Amino acid sequence: MGVNNAGTRTNGVHATAKLGMSPDGTLEQLAREQGVRTIDVVRNLLPDHRTIVAGGHLPHIMRDVSSWGEILLVIHTPDVVLEWPTQIPAGTASNGYFRFPGDTPIGGNIRWENCLHVAFICRPFLDRASRSIQFFNAGGEVMFKIFVMRDGQRNLVPEQVEKFEALRARCSRQGPQPLGIEDEGLPRGDVA
Structure with missing residues (x-):
């Protein structure tokens, strides 16, 4: 937590009050305006607007998505x-990276070991309404985001909302170490 020029706390609480007045702002913009990290703004969202889990869930989440x-x-x-x-291709976790196959719309690697929180x-x-999964690095900033798609009427796709909610519930129940990942030698993370 820091103090801004006006002497007010800058741990995201003021940003949260602003979110209540204008929920359409991006979390990154609110963080910049308040001089805090984006994760601090997320932590101060209403509890039913956010669930934060350990970054060690990244490979499991990517496979599910x-x-x-x-x-x-x-x-x-x-x-x-x-x-x-796009469709997220099934990938593999090895040597600290989540790797996408080369013959898919998304190629490359994510250094998932740098993901501290999801x-x-x-x-x-x-x-x-919106639903997203946001992956945060150790600096408290977003690496990338995955959003639930919208249909032709701009409503969230119901099947994806169901899958989002089921994945969120599984990850929050599993705690710091995701189930099914231990056999790949993935490190444990702390739940925020």
Whole structure:
């Protein structure tokens, strides 16, 4: 927790009050405005708007999401917001990376060992319900996000909402070490 120029606490609480007045702001923008990390804003969302689990769940989450069909993959930096409607390919975890097969729409690697927290976010955005899974690095900033898709009427796809909620419940019940991952030698993480 820090103190801003006005002498007010900057641990995300003020940002949360602002979220209550204007829930359409991006979490990253609110964090920048308040001089806090994005994870601090997420931690101060209403409890039913967020569930934070250990980053060690990343490989398990990515495998689960690979069965959801097309999702919206988002990379959000201070300079760019890139959105890809795509299906997450089934990948493998090895040597600290989650690797995507080379012959799929998404290729490359995620250094999943750098993922300290995963947040399941359920909050209004642009006057509509939204569901996302956001992956946070040790600096408290978002590595990437996965959003539940919308249908032709801009409503969340019900089947994906069900899968999102089931995955969120499983990850929060499993605690710091995801089930089925121990055999791959993945390290334990702390739940936020």
